[in-house]
Structures are given as structure tokens and as C-alpha cells.
Amino acid sequence: MLLSVLACFCPVWPINIVGFVYSIMSRNSLEQGNLDGAVRLGRVAKLLSVVSLVGGTLIIIACIVNLASDRYKRF
Template identity: 85%
Template sequence: ISIAYTAFSPRPSISRHSSIATNPPMDRSKPKDYLILAVIACFCPVWPINIVGFVYSIMSRNSLEQGNIDGARRLGRVAKLLSVVSLVGGAIIIVACAVNLNVSANQNIRFF
């Protein structure tokens, strides 16, 4: 908490101000929204998770357009996490189905 004088008031105001000396400058580069990753994840068979990841990606892009860089970065991280979980889960489901189909196909072969 620091005491600062405002332009409209001769009295000090107690408010929180960030200090360059105490807070290191954050990376202000454009945050990623991971939209391509979210679209690719939509083709995996984990639909509730990948659709939510896609929505978070769109929300990240909208936050960046509104100037909320921290919000866009946070939403982009959630979109990336959900998209990666969807891709890994989808790969596991596809492999499990392929193994199950292969096993059931081999059991139907009869030798006379």
C-alpha cells in the first residue's frame, strides 16, 4: 500500500500501486490463443473437453482484442491444457478401439 496524490484531490489517497522496483516487468508479448490446436483437438473423440477448449481459445482471442493481456494469457493456457488433454485422451480412445477390434476380429477366425 502506498500513499499517492491524485490530480483532483489535494489529500493523499491510500491505494495499491505497482512498483517497478518491487515488481519485475512481465512479458508483454502477444499471448497465444492456441486456436489451431483447439480446432485439431475437435476431431478427437473427447467432445465435451475439446469443445470447452475451443471456447476458451475464442475467449482468449476476444480478451486480447479488448486489451486484457493477462486474461488472454490465462484463458490461452486453459485452452492449451484442455486441447492437449483432448488430444491425449482421443489418442488413447482410438488405440483402445483399434486393439479391441483387432482382438475381436482374431477371435472370430476359425480353423477347420
């Protein structure tokens, strides 16, 4: 759940929201006693959260590089 919440701060908004929803569904399945469903949904939530974190990090790095290169082009 924590990984999904952290992923929501990344700029890859459709993926991180879906990962957060899957993590909530996984928690609800566990509370209902459906261990197999909770594990399956948890794996999907973890995968989507990691993809969102990696994608968000790449987008942020690309923006920083782009802004830094524009700054040096002006001078």
C-alpha cells in the same frame, strides 16, 4: 486456436468443445487489450486441447486394439 480446432476432431467431445470456447475467449480478451486475461484463458485452452488430443488418441488406439482382437477371436 489451431490446436483447439484440431482437438475438436477427437472423440473426447465435452473437453474439446470447452477448450475451443476458451481459445475464442482468449482471442477476444487479447483484442480488447486484456493481456493478463488472454494469457490465463490461453493456458486453460491449451491444457484442455492437449488433454483432449491425448485422451482421443488413447480412445482411438483402444478401439483399434479391441477391433483387432475381436477379428482374431473369430478365426
